[in-house]
Amino acid sequence: MTPPLVSLQDLSVQFCGNRKASALNAVNIELGAGEVLGLLGESGSGKSVTLRTLLRLHPERTTQIQGKIEVDGQDVLALKGRALDLYRGGTVSMVFQEPGLAFDPVYTIGQQITEAIRAHEAIGEGAARAQALHMLERVQIPQARRRFDAYPHELSGGMRQRAMIALALACKPKLLLADEPTTALDATVQIQILLLLRELQRETGMSVIFVTHDIGAAVEVADRIAVMYAGRIVEQGPVGEIVRAPRHPYTAGLLAATVGTEHRGQPLKAVPGAPPDLAALPPGCSFAPRCSQASERCRHELPPHDTRGSRTLACWHPMPGLAEAA
Amino acid sequence: MILDEAVAALDKSVQAQVLNLLQELKAERQLTYLFISHDLHVVHYISDYVMVMYLGQVVETGPVERIYGQAAHPYTRALLSAVPSMDPDNRTQASPLAGDPPNPINPPGGCRFRDRCPHAHPVCEARTPALIGLAGEPTHQAACHLNDPASGHPGALLETQA
Numbered sequence: 001m002t003p004p005l006v007s008l009q010d011l012s013v014q015f016c017g018n019r020k021a022s023a024l025n026a027v028n029i030e031l032g033a034g035e036v037l038g039l040l041g042e043s044g045s046g047k048s049v050t051l052r053t054l055l056r057l058h059p060e061r062t063t064q065i066q067g068k069i070e071v072d073g074q075d076v077l078a079l080k081g082r083a084l085d086l087y088r089g090g091t092v093s094m095v096f097q098e099p100g101l102a103f104d105p106v107y108t109i110g111q112q113i114t115e116a117i118r119a120h121e122a123i124g125e126g127a128a129r130a131q132a133l134h135m136l137e138r139v140q141i142p143q144a145r146r147r148f149d150a151y152p153h154e155l156s157g158g159m160r161q162r163a164m165i166a167l168a169l170a171c172k173p174k175l176l177l178a179d180e181p182t183t184a185l186d187a188t189v190q191i192q193i194l195l196l197l198r199e200l201q202r203e204t205g206m207s208v209i210f211v212t213h214d215i216g217a218a219v220e221v222a223d224r225i226a227v228m229y230a231g232r233i234v235e236q237g238p239v240g241e242i243v244r245a246p247r248h249p250y251t252a253g254l255l256a257a258t259v260g261t262e263h264r265g266q267p268l269k270a271v272p273g274a275p276p277d278l279a280a281l282p283p284g285c286s287f288a289p290r291c292s293q294a295s296e297r298c299r300h301e302l303p304p305h306d307t308r309g310s311r312t313l314a315c316w317h318p319m320p321g322l323a324e325a326a
Numbered sequence: 327m328i329l330d331e332a333v334a335a336l337d338k339s340v341q342a343q344v345l346n347l348l349q350e351l352k353a354e355r356q357l358t359y360l361f362i363s364h365d366l367h368v369v370h371y372i373s374d375y376v377m378v379m380y381l382g383q384v385v386e387t388g389p390v391e392r393i394y395g396q397a398a399h400p401y402t403r404a405l406l407s408a409v410p411s412m413d414p415d416n417r418t419q420a421s422p423l424a425g426d427p428p429n430p431i432n433p434p435g436g437c438r439f440r441d442r443c444p445h446a447h448p449v450c451e452a453r454t455p456a457l458i459g460l461a462g463e464p465t466h467q468a469a470c471h472l473n474d475p476a477s478g479h480p481g482a483l484l485e486t487q488a
Contacts, residue, residue: 042337042338042339042340043337142425156426156427157426158425158426159426186364186426186427187364187366187405187408187409188404188405188408188421188422188423189426190408190410191408191409191410191418191421191422192421192423192424194410194418195418195420195421213337213338214410215338215412216409216410216411216412217410219410219411219412219413219414219417220410220411220417220418239414240414240415243412243413243414253339254338254339257338257339257341257342258338258367259341259342259345259365259367259368259370259371260367260412261367261370261394263371264370264371264390267346267349268342268345268346268371269342270339270340270342270343270345270346271339271342271343272343274340
């Protein structure tokens, strides 16, 4: 068996400022080449921290990282200097939620993509410009030649996000990290970007980690889904199984709280309470205070990750699976 | 009470709490809500009447079940089919609309949606469609030549018969 492209082993991240916040707690993720993982969770659950840690974007002085990150055979936490520069953008690249903030406002889209290509490859200005233009065409930007010389603010939100994807893919990364790439977009533009990402993933064979809090968006693009809560992965498995038969009460709650057409006129099944304070996590399962299934054990003992086949679950009292329910 | 994207920035589990709260308050205090949202599920859940806007104009308005069941404007239909599928075995294959909404500083003449509309016809450029009541349900109005047999759009009659 070939080793996975991405492997996070017991990854923990703590931010130390005035208070100490445990943003990630023993996260384990393995992702093969060409696989798409949807990372699902609410604000503060650690989705974006996972992506940023993968790119080593957190300030080293105030961040404590334990565990191991391996991407494409490289020990990411040990990378330094030029190797780290080449890793960022070359091996792993990222699409941000707000492309308006990720682009530099004083350079044109074309200049920025060209610069990224030249930082990673020893090629001339002209060849790099041609490659950059080709990238803009590949992400289906109409009139790419004209948009090449446009400044980020001259493009609409959907076009900017396409340009962001072109920039991220310009150096042919093996892993693309997408941090809520469609959350800020209109519904008709969102579906276009989702389809584009899926198409580019198939064409290039890259792996993708797609972070979202929209289950629908995850279902459209992901092969597997990992559900995060308070810095831990509580459930992981193939997308169809997670959506049809969630085992963790939090996953089930999240699915039940999603507004659907059948809910009109009835109160929604909301998950009561709010996510815990990351600086003062409860000793047991961090979802226990909001969980209807919680017992005394949940409040004191952290449930271990139980892997069965393709599914991983961290819960003392899982919901009945499809086979057991039938 | 005017609610401008009041639940858009919230996480799903908290969004459901706030929506429940809004429903309770409405019943308790007899409130009227003007609920602005781009989340189609939430609009369907909370509204009695829906007004669909495109580029500064109302393109369709009517009772919620009519809008979600028998949308009469091509933009409304595209919007409804742009909702991500919840079934991994039945993913969305083609995007219902291409491109972004045009620039409101210089909107297209005639029907403002015609650049992106699959049914666009020269008459859509020549004349701006008026918001008219639909046959059988006057509270359901749409601004599209397809719904007006007198508009001169070749697809109009077919649509009204269907």
